[in-house]
Amino acid sequence: MPVVTIELFEGRTVDQKKKVAEGVTRVVSEHADCPESAVIVMFRDIPKHNWAMGGELASDK
Amino acid sequence: MPVVTIELFEGRTVDQKKKVAEGVTRVVSEHADCPESAVIVMFRDIPKHNWAMGGELASDK
Amino acid sequence: MPVVTIELFEGRTVDQKKKVAEGVTRVVSEHADCPESAVIVMFRDIPKHNWAMGGELASDK
Amino acid sequence: MPVVTIELFEGRTVDQKKKVAEGVTRVVSEHADCPESAVIVMFRDIPKHNWAMGGELASDK
Amino acid sequence: MPVVTIELFEGRTVDQKKKVAEGVTRVVSEHADCPESAVIVMFRDIPKHNWAMGGELASDK
Amino acid sequence: MPVVTIELFEGRTVDQKKKVAEGVTRVVSEHADCPESAVIVMFRDIPKHNWAMGGELASDK
Numbered sequence: 552m553p554v555v556t557i558e559l560f561e562g563r564t565v566d567q568k569k570k571v572a573e574g575v576t577r578v579v580s581e582h583a584d585c586p587e588s589a590v591i592v593m594f595r596d597i598p599k600h601n602w603a604m605g606g607e608l609a610s611d612k
Numbered sequence: 613m614p615v616v617t618i619e620l621f622e623g624r625t626v627d628q629k630k631k632v633a634e635g636v637t638r639v640v641s642e643h644a645d646c647p648e649s650a651v652i653v654m655f656r657d658i659p660k661h662n663w664a665m666g667g668e669l670a671s672d673k
Numbered sequence: 674m675p676v677v678t679i680e681l682f683e684g685r686t687v688d689q690k691k692k693v694a695e696g697v698t699r700v701v702s703e704h705a706d707c708p709e710s711a712v713i714v715m716f717r718d719i720p721k722h723n724w725a726m727g728g729e730l731a732s733d734k
Numbered sequence: 735m736p737v738v739t740i741e742l743f744e745g746r747t748v749d750q751k752k753k754v755a756e757g758v759t760r761v762v763s764e765h766a767d768c769p770e771s772a773v774i775v776m777f778r779d780i781p782k783h784n785w786a787m788g789g790e791l792a793s794d795k
Numbered sequence: 796m797p798v799v800t801i802e803l804f805e806g807r808t809v810d811q812k813k814k815v816a817e818g819v820t821r822v823v824s825e826h827a828d829c830p831e832s833a834v835i836v837m838f839r840d841i842p843k844h845n846w847a848m849g850g851e852l853a854s855d856k
Numbered sequence: 857m858p859v860v861t862i863e864l865f866e867g868r869t870v871d872q873k874k875k876v877a878e879g880v881t882r883v884v885s886e887h888a889d890c891p892e893s894a895v896i897v898m899f900r901d902i903p904k905h906n907w908a909m910g911g912e913l914a915s916d917k
Binding site for chain 2: 601603
């Protein structure tokens with residue numbers, strides 16, 4: 552705790568996720584009263600055909 | 613906002629998702645005081661062995 | 674199954690949710706190969722200070 | 735209802751999930767006032783590079 | 796890890812949740828290759844008007 | 857997109873959430889190829905009796 556879930560389009564590299572996990576952990580720890588060791592970050596890769604905004608799939612844009 | 617997440621068995625086609633996204637966006641916009649452009653719809657495809665009801669995996673039924 | 678989760682700003686009435694639940698259930702059933710009786714819809718009411726876009730809380734806009 | 739979502743590292747077998755689904759359904763039914771038939775269990779398999787604790791991806795440990 | 800999220804109707808007591816958390820942790824640890832200390836269980840209390848099955852809110856049943 | 861969900865113990869102030877939202881948005885935008893304007897951050901406040909680690913509710917510790 553805290554648990555941070557990040558849903559983003561698939562295609563991000565492991566290295567990008569690593570940097571996001573490091574930075575998000577630092578920010579959350581700094582401003583939300585918890586040690587970095589307690590911060591969990593989970594990624595979910597979303598294919599473009601599984602995401603719509605305004606009723607239109609991202610894969611159709 | 614709103615964010616709509618739809619978990620369903622894998623196997624639905626992109627065309628089915630497209631129709632679901634369109635229809636759900638219309639319904640939410642009409643009844644929940646928000647423009648269609650603000651509605652996000654996200655699908656998650658669930659394999660049958662990752663879903664149980666009554667303690668039995670759907671893949672075993 | 675399917676499970677539909679709808680996160681929206683708090684303040685929607687029960688009657689609005691009722692109409693959204695009915696409409697979303699109809700749309701999902703029609704286009705995703707499942708009976709209406711199997712569709713679960715869950716709402717989560719989000720306070721404006723618990724939601725940010727572009728790094729700014731909705732309560733600050 | 736209830737809906738139980740279990741996020742775990744990918745690699746668990748279908749047989750392991752079967753046992754988890756059975757056991758979790760029994761426990762929830764027994765202590766939370768609901769019939770076993772109403773308990774839904776959903777698994778999400780998380781790759782190690784999609785999970786971090788303390789800012790470090792599990793795939794880097 | 797694993798992270799178990801349990802969505803149930805509001806009204807369960809803390810004592811009920813305690814028993815569910817204990818039992819679910821034991822089951823997951825036993826069958827999914829992880830120590831009990833690593834299992835996280837999170838509850839979300841759902842009001843009956845925030846849940847529908849078959850298009851009908853549970854508060855209307 | 858991306859959608860970032862942060863589950864933390866209730867009791868954080870709106871000002872703390874504001875700083876977390878700003879920082880997380882900056883980090884995600886910088887490392888995950890997306891404009892800050894597209895990043896959504898959502899908080900969920902978790903009471904201590906709704907969270908367990910190792911089978912023990914945080915409210916019992």
